[in-house]
Each structure stands twice: as structure tokens, then as C-alpha cells.
Amino acid sequence: VPLVESGGGSVQSGGSLRLSCAASGFTFIDYQMAWFRQAPGKERERVAIIGRDGSTAYADSVKGRFTISRDNAKMTLYLQMNSLKSDDTAMYYCAAWVCGTEKKYWGLGTQVTVSS
Secondary structure, three states: OOEEEEOOEEEEOOOOEEEEEEEOOOOHHHOEEEEEEEOOOOOOEEEEEEOOOOOEEEOOOOOOOEEEEEEOOOOEEEEEEOOOOHHHOEEEEEEEEOOOOOOEEEOOOEEEEEEO
């Protein structure tokens, strides 16, 4: 499996979690990476993206609370999530792709549940 997420769990509102996404089988540094999430009955939402050069962008709903980062040497993507809210409850997925190509991978997801 090219991408494997971990770090999800149950946490109280205001708490923190750090998600990890371990990559294998492809040239990690060539790929843009992102975290997506999907809650039951809702569309999948892109939470944060990080480019090959380390540039980042966030959904308005998580700005100032979440931080995306990547360790190219470890071939791992991270999502630090602070000040969690019940609205952050969802399955979180990591994705990797090369722009302009059909090279794209998805992880199987890790569940995050925030209780108020």
C-alpha cells in the first residue's frame, strides 16, 4: 500500500492529535501531498496541501489550528491538529500526486473523533 495513515483516535474538544502518512513505493519528493477528510453524509474536503517545495495552503475551517508538514527523508507526511472541534470529526485521508500526470495515490484513512 503506497500510503498508510496513522495517529487518528478519539479526543475531547480542544485537544490535539498528530496524523502521519507513511509513503512507500514511489519517489516521495516528486509528489505534492495533501490531507483530505470526509464526514458521514458530507463531501470530501481538502484540509491542507503541501507542495514539493514545502509551500502550504489550508482550508479556511482549519487555518491557524492545523499544520501540514513533510519529511522527505522519512517519506512521511504529517498533520498536526490543535484546538480540535466536534466539526473536525471525520475520516482523514492522505493523497499524493504529480500534477499533469495520472500518478495519484490515496491512503485508506484514519478516523478522528472529537467529542464535546
